[in-house]
Each structure stands twice: as structure tokens, then as C-alpha cells.
Amino acid sequence: MSESKAALQAFKSEVAAWMAENVPSDPGFLLPLTFLEVGTEQQLDFLREWQHKLWQAGFLGMHWPTEYGGQGADSAYQFIVDKELGRHRAPIIFNTIGLNWVGPLLLDMGTEAEKSKYIKNILSAEEIWCQGFSEPDHGSDLGAVQTRAVKEGDEYVVNGSKIWTTLGNYADHMILLARTNTKTERKYDGLSFFLSPMKVAGVEAHPIRKVTGEYGFNQTFFTDARIPASCLMGEEGGGWTVAMKTLEYERGVTAGQASAYWGVAVQVDDMIDELSAIEQDGEPLLSDPIVRDDLVGFMMEAKALSLSARRMAIPALGTDYPMGLALSVKYRGTEYERRMKHYTASKQGAQSALYVGDDDAVSGGFWQRAYFSNFGATIGGGTTQVQANIVAEHVLGLPK
């Protein structure tokens, strides 16, 4: 469905006007940079209320079906909302695992009952979702997960432990990848996928403190936790396929996400604005030829990312590697951001050594915190190194 430019322009004005009125002002406490760092009840309540408000105004899930709480419009409308959120420096839309992974997954592969039960509450932030894929011993090697789910009557009994469970201590549901069969020839065939309740006996989420000093993710322990057998999504033993589909949404390979505004967006222009106020050797930092050359490098990377996103929309300009640009988005984008944030945090003279909480820190320590926080992007959802293997094997056809 293509939308007229005029209609999109009118919508953009409508969204901008609404945001000018409704984007909350600074609450007086630190807000998370990304959905991975929601660490206090205060932050949670604030963000839940904000997401609910955005949804009620009709600006969330723009291209999801109306019968499940969406707006039934074109994805171009969501893109506009996300862009305006960034432009207005709005607080993040935090129920990301629901909005970007579970929602599209259910719309794609879920039953009618599953869609009706879950999707609207994802949009309204009434129910929060977390993800139970990684385990203490199995992160990038997801096929080897060991958490057991054994069927007993109309229940499964779950034992084991999941880690890096973002929002796990607040979540109502978890997408859970667990082993239902230990005797299959291929390890993948013993896995099943559950839409599993978190607020049941035997499930405990223990917050983990991160490099940034903040909380946000957890280790989740399952001790004889009993979940209804109806929580199984798809077939028993068919979990790997569903998990892989989930990762496509998580990594941005497949579209359908309800809001890409899961973190405070940092642009190369923000970096240059910040650095232009800094002095080195009594002169503007931006007059240093080495710094200038470094900045050209960052600007080129930023431009290449935008141009390649644009080029993906022109099939005739694809290369001999049809899925290449999509499958390398995470590899290209997240490492660039890590280096860009690190660079900005490192070029502040003695202030480079200050962190969030110090009144003298440049922009309140934003860049130091953003750099550390960015490891969530280069590690989560499959590390950069695993992404390189994926591009090598699935795009270039190199052997495993």
C-alpha cells in the first residue's frame, strides 16, 4: 500500500503537534537510555504511563491490525512517529520485546487465540514481555539451551536458568526457549517455544548490575515452575524455527516492528555538536587535523548506513548478494555506534574521566554512559562476531 505524500505530511504535522503538547518534561530522575536499562519502579511506572498515553493517542502499532489494538495503516506512519519521538527527545518506548519481537512474531505465526490474548496489551503496556533465550552457558550458541520443560498432564514443569532477561523482574510473560526432548539426533529438534507466564510459583528474576552501574536485566531461575501446556507456541520440538523467526525481528532483518524507538537515538551531528564546544591546547578541538579526519570517517560511516538503507528500497540496485544489506544491518550499525560514542566520551580532556552523577561531566556523562550501554547492542541479539559469521555463511556462502 502506498500513501500519498500529502497524507503523510499531514500526519507528520498532527504527530508533531501532539508531541509538542504531550511529551513529558524531565521527571527529575535519570531515565534509561534504552529498554535494556529499566532498573527502578519509578522508571517503570513513568515509562508505562508514557507508552500507554502514546498508544491511546493512536500513535503506536500504526501498521498493526485494528482488531488487536493497532491502527491498520501503512508502516510509513510508524516510521514518522518514531522519527518525531526522536526529534522531540521523547522518553523511550520501553516494551520493546513485546512491540518489536513478540508482536510481529504472533501476527506472523501465532494462532487467533494468541493474537487476541496478547497483542493489545503489548501496545497498551498493560503487559510487559521478556525473552528467555540465552542461558549462563549458552549465549550465542543458542541451539544448545538446556532449560528443561517436561510435560505433565496439561502442564509443563520447567527447570533451569535464563540470563540477560531484560525487564525480567517486571515482566508478565516470557518468550521461552526450552528443551522438551534430550534425545533428538539434532540438538535443535529438542527445543520448544513457549509464551510463558512470569508471575507463577517457581519463577524468580534476580536483577544483575551492569557496566553502566544500572540494572535492567536479570538472571531468571525456574524451579519446578508449572506453566499451562497451552503456552506452547507451535509444535513441541518446533521451537528452533520460531526462535529463528524471532531473531529476524530482533535483528531488524524482517520488518513489522511496532516502534523502533527503543533507545535514545544518537546521531553523528550530536557528536559534532558536543565536540565543537571542547578545547584542546587552548584551541577548538575541531581545528585539530587528526580529529577532523576522524570525524570525516564517522560522518562517512553514518552516511553509508543511511544510503544503504535507502538503497535496500531499490531492488535493481541490489548486488549479487540479495539479502546482504538486510543481514548485515546489525553488524554495520551497532559497531559504528559503539566507536562513535567511545570517541566522543574520550575527547573531553579531564572531563572524559567523569561519569553520570558528577555536575562537571560533559552533558551529565551522557557519552560515557551511552558508550557502555551500547554493548547491549553489540552483544545482545547475537554478538558482532556471530553476526560476522552469519554474513559470511548466509550472504557470502562461506563454509561453517
Added chain:
Amino acid sequence: MSVTPNVTMTFSEEQGMLLDVARGFVRDQAPMDVIRAQLETETGFDPALWQSMVDMGWAGIALPDSVGGAGMGVGSAVPVFESLGGGLLGTPLLSTTLAGQLIWRAAGEAAASWLTRLCSGEVGALALLDHADWGAANCGVSLGSDGCLNGRKCFVADAGVADVFVVVANDNGETILAIVEASSLSSDALSHNVVIDLTKRSANVDFTGVAPVEILRGDRVASALRDTLLLGALLTASETTGAAALCLSGITDYLKTRKQFGKLIGSYQALKHPTVDIYVGMENARSFIYHGASVVDDDPLSEDAETACRMAKVAADEVMVFAGDRSVQFHGGFGFTWDCDSTLFIRRAQWAQQMFGGAIHHRKRLAALLLDS
């Protein structure tokens, strides 16, 4: 101050067909044995192949139809040069295209007779450099009161086969473009360079005592010269991007077939991950050249177009130098031999990275464009 907003990329159906035709032509008419047969010949290309390219209208691909060109816009040269690079096919097309751009931008339809000749297959050459510095004024050749030029030009691409030279010169300090017929050169005017890229040819040319047939001068000369250098950077980047893609496919083919220690070498991450970086670099360069193709036109180039041309050159050079270097290394002992095509890639990289200014030349100017405005 902002670098990212302009992400213009347009690609017409007509340009898409051109890309398909050009790729098909290079694949069918110029496989690697045809390229290799020309490596040590005097001219470096097969005249019959050049004639086929002229017959398809490529000699005038960047020129308007009013002067005998294809009338598809100067950006349409990008898919052609990307395709030529994708087969390492040399030919004097780059020189002829840029000579045409310089004349067209400096004189327009008043110079139609020259442009028509170039479109019909006469070879044009750009006599630009006084010495090795792409960033200098390069106006050392002077026009004397006797109507003859005095001085020489260096590293003139395709000088050996050129019919027409466009010589950047000065007339009492005013930058002019002198058009010289090859037939008016003395027999010892050319001294051929030993060029690192075996598919390319160039020579130093002494223009002393030669009378130009026409002088182009006036307000448009300076911007025509600047824009031709930028287009030279963009079209070289296009050619280089094609070459990088070919180099990448050579590397991946080898990594998929060569076994050591009982395993295909492509399974080793020490080889796999740098190969991914070559792939990503090639895609970035490709995005830059087609962005460049979308923002250049017949008018004096805008700042966005200048940014695009410079970024395309930097991106293409960077990936080609890395790809050529790693191609030799990853092919092991065979990679070190003349018979391995890695030889051609590493030599192409070394040639391309200096053409129309190297990375530092362009990055320095990008910094001024993007940080000082």
C-alpha cells in the same frame, strides 16, 4: 551542519537496463582471458571491443543528445563504469568521458564539433598534471604569444591512443583549456609510463611548440575543471567498486574450495571475518557511487554532489586497497604469482587510490565542507 540528510538515490528503469546491458557485455565480451591477453600490449585494449562500446553509445554516455551524447544524464556513466570495473576492462572510456565533460562544462554547445567527434569514438585525453600533485593548480604549461604551448604534462591517461587532448594551461596567468590534435604532436612528444595497473596506460606528453586548434577560456573554465576532477573521482570510484566486487568473488570462490588441515579455509574466522569486511566495504562504496550518480548533473556541482563524489572515492579506494591486499594474502603461495588474478586486483588498487586524489586529499576537503560551514 549536517551530513546525513541528503540520501537521494534514484535509479530509472532506463539506467537499470543500461546496468544489465553493461554487465552482460563485460561478462560475455571480456572474460579474464581476454583481459589477460592485453596486459602487455602497447595499447592495453582490443580496438574491436572499443568499437562495440562506441556503437552502443557509451562514448557519449555522459553527454546530452544535443551534442551527440546519450542524453541520459551524467550519472548514467556510473553503472557503465561499475560494470567495466567488474571485469577489469580498461579501454580509453574514462579519459574520453572526462575530456568530454571538461569541454562540455567549459564551453557547452559552442564546442559541439569536438563533442560530436568524441561521441563518435575518437579518443579524448585529459592533460592535467604538471607533476604528481592532484591538489596543485597544474597550470604550468603556458600559451606563448606565437600561439604555441610551452611545457609538458605528466601521467596523461590513454595519451598513446588519444586523438584529441584537452590541455590545462595558462595564458598570462589566466587558466585556459587548450585543445590539441594528436596529429600536431612531434614524434618524440610522448614518453610512456610503466604503469602499475597492467590494464591501464599513460604517458608524459611534451606540448612545447604545439599550436592548439582551439582555446576555451572564460568564467566557466574554473568550475568546469573542478567539476571534471570531482566526476573523475566518482567514475574512478565506480570502476573501483566493480573491481572490488570481482575481487571479493575471487576470494570467496577460493575460500570455498581450498582445503588446508582437512578443512575448507573459508571456515577459519581469521579469513572469514576480513572477507565480511570487504563485503561491507563494497556495499558501502556501492551506496556512495549510486548516491553520487543521483546528485550530479550538467549544472555546476552542488555541495552535496561534491560531498558525494569525494566520499565515493574515499570509500571505494579503501575497500579496493584492502580487498586487493587480502586477496594476495588469502590465496597463499598462489596469490603471490603472476597467474593469480590477485595480481591484477592489487595493482588496480594501487593505481585507483591515487587517481583524482587519494584519501587524504578528499578527506581534508570533506572536513572543510562538513565541519566549517
